[in-house]
Amino acid sequence: MTPAEIAAFETACAEVCDQVPVTQGPDALAQALQRILPRCDLREALVRGGWYRLGGVVTADGRRLADDLEHWVTETLARYDDDLAAMVESEADDSPFATRVLGKTHYWVARVGPEVTEFLQIELEELQEVISHRLFVPDVAPASLEDLIDPRPLPSPPIAVLGQPAYRLRRITLIREFLAAMREQRPEPQPIHRFVADWQRSSAERACDLANHWVFSLREHLDPYRQPIKHAIPVAALHGTAPRFAASDGARGLDLAEAIARFDRQIGYPMAWFFHLLTTKAVPQCVAATVVEDFADGFAYLPDRDLQIVRDWLHRPYVF
Template identity: 50%
Template sequence: MKTSQAWIEYCKSLSPAIVETCARTAVAAGGASLARALNQALPDWNFRHALARGGWYRLGGIVDDSGARISDNLEAWVEDALDACDGDIHQLIDAHAGENLHATRLVGQTHYLTAAVGDGCDDFLQLEIEDLQEVRGHRLFANEPATLEELVDPRGGGDPPLPLGLPCYKLRRIQHIGAFLERMLAQKPEPAPIHRMIADWRQSSAGAASSYANHWVIATREHLDRYHQPVFRAQPIATLAGDPPEFAAPPGTSGLPLQEALNRFDRAVGYPLAWYFHMLTTKAVPHWVAQATVEDALAGFAYLPQRDVDVIRHWLHQPYAV
């Protein structure tokens, strides 16, 4: 069994093959085609396309009217130009009056792909690959900006985006999720909500029925605090297509009607006790349901396995949200 550091080094060793695969795979073919290409390049693993999340953008560079590249980094160019004008943004505007310079953006989505390493709930590799396209955006200085934010990323209006090339895939991150969660515990021994969620999955009927990575990916972040100590964050994201189903039971429901509502939700999502994990994460299920199921179990309604009742009771004594 690899240590956390060994997994980090191993994932680094996979990066060149992933970068090369991204470069030769057409975005238009879709996420399933990307997974097939990765599995051909890395035959030791069986990556599956789990989720695509879009609707975001990053600041890009600067081009002129002809599309010629002025800078690859809009923010750095603006900061240097402002320093040359002694920090006077009005002088900066005057210095570039009449120049037709355009800011660019990188728009796209993140594809999550997973591959099981072992039988553990968190024993899987997770790939994050970005689907990026650079577009020409607003014309610099045209809005007479009063602040740096208005200059580099004004809100509303502006020219319609103009694509500057075809979209492409770019590797953002590959990691072993279990190793990342171990590093979180090493930094702060008190289990975070994500650790408790993983433990609940392992102990419940959900874990017996399906792999965690079949239904969830984990968005991770790592940065240094002001004392230069690493800070880790992990947020589970359901891979369910679209929004979770509506929970069809009003407060106060118990017994057979509650059992039927739980079963409908679980069938729609695709695994047992799905309602509990969506109660913790997507808030699709209200918290009163947990109390009602335990009260039903104590009253003799045995529609949940005892291990699920134990998980829910523990949550009632020590609630958490992810």
């Protein structure tokens, strides 16, 4: 896809998020997304929840005082000459409430070319604002400003829900271009580049599509020279946690070979044990050394191409 096509899809995707209610369910979202990218097979790869952002400030009857909780509290504190205890004591009788925005990230993927990383990753956020806690509690002095605006743990469930959940587009990324930009940051390949290269030369590449089993957690920050620095971490597209690696400590030979084969079958492709050793830590790192030792002793249960990947990793390991 050209940059112009991706930009047009991004605009259309943002409109879909505004138009499709969360209450209609995932099928409605899937149909709407497919209509705006009919040439590609779009599918949801992963949903990650359990995160939140700080919200705003509301009164007891739900009237909104501010959209930015941290800014509102900082301005209020300034009126009390940065005396936290004085602010709490004075404001406690008519205390407003803080809100949080609870979120889930829906990762959608769409292959747009033959290369292993030539796919779009669409990140959609499902957001729900809730009233999380009373800001100023009589006779309860927070230890810090952070304890005031983001105390933990919070009551569960929330005090109240504000409005309906909604979808919002976070970003659309052509993974190939993102990883290429990362290569320009450093002369040496970063772990994510080695991960992709190992996938390409392994039996996994011949058995399935990378985009069927992995998404990428992407982030950027500015270095001290105000230059953007990109990061990418592979995230297994699993429903729940990785299966248990059923090998006892010190397992070798047939026992280890059977544990590896069982783990790969449960995940759905060969060499899954190796890639989960790097990422989910479901497989102990010591397994890699034992596999190579078994082969040195004449017990062969991996193709040569996969054995070479393990040897290379032992020579120069990387993890996420």
